[in-house]
Amino acid sequence: MRIDGRGRIDRTRPVTFRFDGRVFAGYKGDTLASALIANDVRVVGRSFKYHRPRGILTAGSEEPNALVEIVGPANQTPNTRATVQELFEGLVARSQNRWPSLRFDALEVNDLAAPFLSAGFYYKTFMWPRRFWEGLYEPVIRRAAGLGSLSGRHDEGVYEKAWAHCDLLVIGAGPAGLMAALTAARAGADVILADESSEPGGRLLSDDAVIDGLSGADWVAQVLAELASLPNVRLMTRTTVTGVYDDGTYGALERVGLHRRPRPNLPRECFWRIVAKRSVLAAGALERGIAFQDNDRPGVMLASSLPAYLNRYGVVPGQKVTLFANNDSVRATARSLMAAGVTVAAIIDPREDAPDEPGITVHKGAQVKRARGRMGLREVLVRVGGREITVETDCLGVSGGWNPSLHLTCHMNGRPRWSDDLAAFVPVEGAVPGMLVAGAANGSFSTHGCLAAGTQAARASLEALGVTVGQADLPQADDAPYRIAPLWAVPGKGRAWLDFANDVTVKDVTQSAQEGFRSVEHMKRYTTQGMAPDQGKNSNVAALAVLADATGRGIPETGTTTFRPPFAPVSIAAMGAGGRGEGFAPQRFLTSDQASRDRGAPMVEAGLWYRPGYFPKPGERTWREACDREVRMVRSSVGVTDVSTLGKIDIQGPDAGRFLDFVYTNTFSTLPVGKVRYGLMLREDGHVLDDGTCARLGQDHWLMTTTTAAAGLVMRHLEFVSQAFCAGWQVRFVSVTEAWAQFAVAGPLARDLVASALGHAPDLPFMGCAHVVVQGIAGRLFRISFSGEEGYELAVPTRYGEALFRDLTARAETMGGGLYGMEALNVLRIEKGFITHAEIHGRTTAFDIGMEKMVSGKKDCIGKAAAARPGMTGPAREQMVGLVPLTDDVLTAGAHLFAQGVDLTREHSAGYVTSVGYSPTLQSHLALGFLQNGRARHGETVRLVDRLRGVDVLCRVSDPVFHDPKGEKLRA
Amino acid sequence: MPDLIAKSALGLPPLTHAGTTLMESALPQITAIAPFPGQTGAVGDALGLAFPAPNRVTEAGDARLVWAGRDLAFLIGAAAPDGLPASVTDQSDGWVALTLSGARAVDVLARLVPLDLRGVQRGQAFRTALNHLPLVLMAEGEGAFTLLTFRSMARTAWHEISDAMEKVAARTALVQ
DSSP states (O other), rough: BBBTTTTTEHHHHHHEEEEEEEEEEEEEEOOOHHHHTTOOOOOEOOTTTOOEEEEEOOOOOSSSSEEEEOSSSOEEEEEEEETTBBBBEEEHHHEOOBBOOOSSBBBHHHHGGGGOOOTTTTHHHHTTSSHHHIIIIIHHHHSSSSSOOOOOSSOOOOOOEEEEEEEEEEEOSSSHHHHHHHHHHHHTOEEEEOOSSSTGGGGGTTOOOOOTTEEEEHHHHHHHHHHHHHHHOOOOOOOOEEEEEEGGEEEEEEEESSTTTOTTTSSEEEEEEEEEEEEEOEEEEEEEEOBBOOOOSOOOEEEEEHHHIIISSBBOSSSEEEEESTTTHHHOOOHHHHHOOOOEEEEOOTTTTTOOOTSEEEEEEEEEEEEOOSOOOOOEEEEEEEEEEEEEOOOOOOEEEEOOOOOOTTTSSSSOOEEETTTTEEOOSSSSSSSOOOOOGTTSSSHHHHHHHHHHHHHHHHHHHTOOOOOOOOOOOOOOOOOOOOOBBBOOOOBBBTTTTTEHHHHHHHHHHTTTTOSHOOOHHHTTTTOOOTTTTHHHHHHHHHHHHHTTHHHHOEEEEEEEESSOOOHHHHHTTTOOOOGGGGGEETTTHHHHHHHTOOOEEEEEEEEOOOOOOTTTOOOOHHHHHHHHHHHHHEEEEEEEESSEEEEESSSHHHHHHHHHHOOTTTTTTBBBEEEEOOTSSEEEEEEEEEEEEEETEEEEEOOOHHHHHHHHHHHHHHHHOTTTTTOOEOOOGGGGGEEEESSSSHHHHHHHHHHOOOOTTTBBBBEEETTTEEEEEEOSSSSSSSSEEEEEGGGGGHHHHHHHHHHHHHTEEEOOOOHHHHHHHHHHHHTTTSSSSOBBTTTTHHHGGGGGGGOOOOTTHHTTTTSSSTTTTEEEEEEEEESSSOOTOOOOOTTTTEEEEEEOOOOEEEEEEEEETTTTTEEEEEEEEEGTTTTTTEEEEETTEEEEEEEEOOOOOOOOOTOOOTTT | OOOOOOOOOOOOOHHHTTTTEEEEEOOOEEEEEEETTTTTTHHHHTTTOOOOOOEEEEEEEEEEEEEETTTEEEEEEEEEOTTTTTEEEEOOOEEEEEEEETTTHHHHTTTOSSSTTOOOOOEEEEEEEEETEEEEEEEEEETTEEEEGGGGGGGHHHHHHHHHHHHHHHHHHHHH
């Protein structure tokens, strides 16, 4: 029901919205919850397990009941808290966990079966038969239980991530947070004030506080005006600080567009990473309930939500309100409600010495025993003295006291301390380095206490940063003491709810203790208490108090479960903003990229690079046809391919040769200028790190190439070796991978093509290199080959890459050659038995790949000692071999090798296959692989088995070099 | 024979959102200079530019020496003399240079770069990251920055920055 003249909503701006298909009206400034209350909607959802009708419990982000799906044009967001969702024109919301409708839910039958469905029911019942769990039980239970549903589509909404930095982060903008921010801002500190609500002010907007003679709301407005006038303050509303991380980093979720109609490019949410030198936690406190029979009936609410709904939104959830509290806080609520014309039926106070309240019936020493009204509260049963009375009421406000919102102080392993005075946990000092806790979050529950604590926390934070803060007058405010007599659960029959979100009752917790799950962590997992979206904010302390009672221990001995980030639910989409689809990783494009795509080449990902797989010609129906043609082309005429992705490291200095001798297994310092040498690099543990060539461009100038995959790895390795072992050596290196575009030209006509491009014949021996001028541009020419044919690699500065690629392509085509892609490149190197990281995958040694002779005996190198350990060489090692099928079958990489006649068991696996391809040159499928004692087994027949793909082929073991084993072609 | 044609990394027209403009700069001459151990002073003398401290730039005329890592600086806008006691490597083609300038440039970069760039001055430069891309970031004065990233990643960089610009513009439109 709407109350005239109350609330902070904008009554000049009516808003229509839909809930479960019905159109309702509200105002700008409403939350979905307040608008539903204004429209007298009492049941807003069904409970998790028993499908009981549930109403709104709270007015804050801790809401466990009013979880709805928000349906947008492109998004369907489940488990949205109606108390947080602000109203906007056209909002569409849907209740959850009910079928066919909210009023009639078929699965409410679960509620009748409740005696059988207590904690541990699933564990006990669905044990047998075991195989039914995955196929039958779990899917059925999942359908019956649960919260909202997903659309099953990608979330294509706009999300954002951002960084912010400040001297002081103030978390929460209630009285303590506002004072902290104001104090720090006046002293000139760089301040961020973050508050989860749409409006700063906290309880000051809800309660009837008076500060310096102003109403709470007016005082807040005055403070905000001053903060807005200061350039060193950033106010972040709708921003929940969700986690505390190392070195003063805080995670925070901002609702940017969730409270508006979608508009292009406007993020729905932003996930902030805030780096703060200091922080003040002023997150306030959360009211807790008292458990009694059927305390989950719609209309039973937390008492503090009533003034919040009245004073912020101008709504009341009932016309005849009853209050049930074990502390004094509901007295002000009662007065506030009566002033708004709402009838307060009674205050029910379990304390025998409770104070009187003029004009209101106060039942002292009384307890609410039961609530009645399945779809909406009708009456409560009250035990007072020795008798029971019935109080007719449509709304019951319950207060079992307040729990400081100390969650963030526990994110770095801090444990809270129990306070008997407050009957609550309070944070311990120093739980988070650099964070102070102020106000209700620290157990100061009066307005004066909050204002004073906020000022003090800011002062102490700034002093730690070396800023002195002048004295300022503290605003005058009420300083009433907090009086409470703990009451967690009213004894009696029936089910009394603790955790509304996960349907956990007092009985479940006591049963957990009876069945031996007495530790609070075990109880949590056995009953699922605290594991719902509200993370137990409404139920943790009460549940462990009940557990303490059931186990005969005190609450401090029982302890709490661990609060972990996030404090409030965070969309994965916000944390991963920008990372969907192609946004997942940077994309690296070759200078030849467009030219390759123009020719229809499908691009394959190689690390972050995109490389052409093959270049289809008209009439070719499969990649194999294109690949076979490209292989034959390179073997018979000439092919061109872009090899710019290979890592290129420029190494300079008088000690460069010595450095290379140390990182490569073989010797480089003796290499003449103008020559290139193939080299092998080991890790410190003796396994192969990478292979590649290194060219000596000048006396003290070298160019190392690495594989595409290991470019970054090798650079890191060189940095490590240089800094750790070679400090002081006159050698420096820098990556030039990006600076040069490099193209391989391979085939019997390669020399002619290079001559045509250069304008003169290249006068280079095999493994030679030279500075050349390519059509007016200074470039480099290397005579190296990864195909087994006569091969050159021509490099020019990257800006000329595309032009040279197109030029070489055109020249090759006039000679009967053309482009070849990754597929053909792979087949060409398999035919030659050249390795890639398929073979040097991290577990192979120089011995395994047949290159142990490349480990020079005349010098030391990284990995040499470790490679000489027992077991790193010898016949027991799996050694690289070639494999040729005896039949025409396709081979698969990943297949295992077995001797003929043995059982196909893991123990009998004698090796595995690393690379496969069809060789048009040898007209056979070929494979490279590793076989135990393989070099001594050439000519033997082994069984190649791939059980995943159903391959079982006999193969002849051979030398891995299938084509031109003497290397006559590449030296031609 | 005609000379090979040079191409820029992107060839895109400038982009403006919320009074903030992203554009590709002409390729500057970039030379990586890594002094040999103990030679930073000598390198500085030979260049007429002090070798910069971390996160700093030294300037003289058109020449800038930008700190780019441990024992590494990029000489921009001038050619390196011969005979420096350092490794000298032409990096001009390895990087794409973008400039971002305007009222919301700092807010745009706050979406991408984990540094507090409010109030940074010309003379400061950072080797950092633009989301997952390597970045050399140079402050050019009030609200203006030069961003160097790997040339092969230019399209991703452009996409990331323009995407952040669009979001900042959408937020700005709410306030106005």
